[in-house]
Amino acid sequence: xxxxxxxxxxxxxxxxxxxxxxxxxxxxxxxxxxxxxxxxxxxxxxxxxxxxxxxxxxxxxxxxxxxxxxxxxxxxxxxxxxxxxxxxxxxxxxxxxxxxxxxxxxxxxxxxxx
Amino acid sequence: xxxxxxxxxxxxxxxxxxxxxxxxxxxxxxxxxxxxxxxxxxxxxxxxxxxxxxxxxxxxxxxxxxxxxxxxxxxxxxxxxxxxxxxxxxxxxxxxxxxxxxxxxxxxxxx
Numbered sequence: 001x002x003x004x005x006x007x008x009x010x011x012x013x014x015x016x017x018x019x020x021x022x023x024x025x026x027x028x029x030x031x032x033x034x035x036x037x038x039x040x041x042x043x044x045x046x047x048x049x050x051x052x053x054x055x056x057x058x059x060x061x062x063x064x065x066x067x068x069x070x071x072x073x074x075x076x077x078x079x080x081x082x083x084x085x086x087x088x089x090x091x092x093x094x095x096x097x098x099x100x101x102x103x104x105x106x107x108x109x110x111x112x113x114x
Numbered sequence: 115x116x117x118x119x120x121x122x123x124x125x126x127x128x129x130x131x132x133x134x135x136x137x138x139x140x141x142x143x144x145x146x147x148x149x150x151x152x153x154x155x156x157x158x159x160x161x162x163x164x165x166x167x168x169x170x171x172x173x174x175x176x177x178x179x180x181x182x183x184x185x186x187x188x189x190x191x192x193x194x195x196x197x198x199x200x201x202x203x204x205x206x207x208x209x210x211x212x213x214x215x216x217x218x219x220x221x222x223x224x225x
Contacts, residue, residue: 031210042218
């Protein structure tokens with residue numbers, strides 16, 4: 001089966017610009033998660049979709065971040081306007097079963113804001 | 115507050131040496147604990163989970179609730195074990211939950 005796909009793999013943008021990250025989960029996986037790793041720090045939870053609904057968005061840092069999952073398929077994470085501290089690796093993961101069975105992660109998008 | 119601490123950023127050992135990657139957690143309830151691994155140029159993937167009490171690729175981890183630890187151990191390291199290792203906690207038993215990760219430990223196994 002195809003894995004979790006994320007693109008772009010890398011993005012370099014200037015402070016103040018907008019960037020949209022995309023995640024295509026494994027087909028049939030209702031649960032989709034976004035995480036972020038800022039350089040040298042832990043991987044932090046951003047939000048969790050169940051189908052098209054936001055189940056938990058407690059990790060979203062501020063209102064410059066907007067996540068959507070139209071139709072319960074792929075998801076986008078938009079950062080507008082981007083700030084320097086938004087730089088990091090953004091991971092998407094999907095799962096069919098509960099968390100104890102583990103997620104399938106995408107390869108991540110490395111975002112650099114200059 | 116819920117937190118996972120991995121005190122070592124880098125652990126460097128020689129092939130055949132024992133390995134112990136430390137993980138401590140802070141959580142008032144009964145969490146589920148996991149180890150995830152990311153090999154070079156590969157995706158983050160689940161290595162093992164405490165509820166299954168399994169040994170994967172020779173690695174084991176025992177949950178010590180008294181010490182709030184979940185250290186990852188392997189008696190004889192192999193070069194292919196070189197990777198980034200993340201300890202993670204799920205706040206609830208069962209269900210579809212977020213994971214709380216530590217900052218990770220890079221394991222380097224030298225020949």
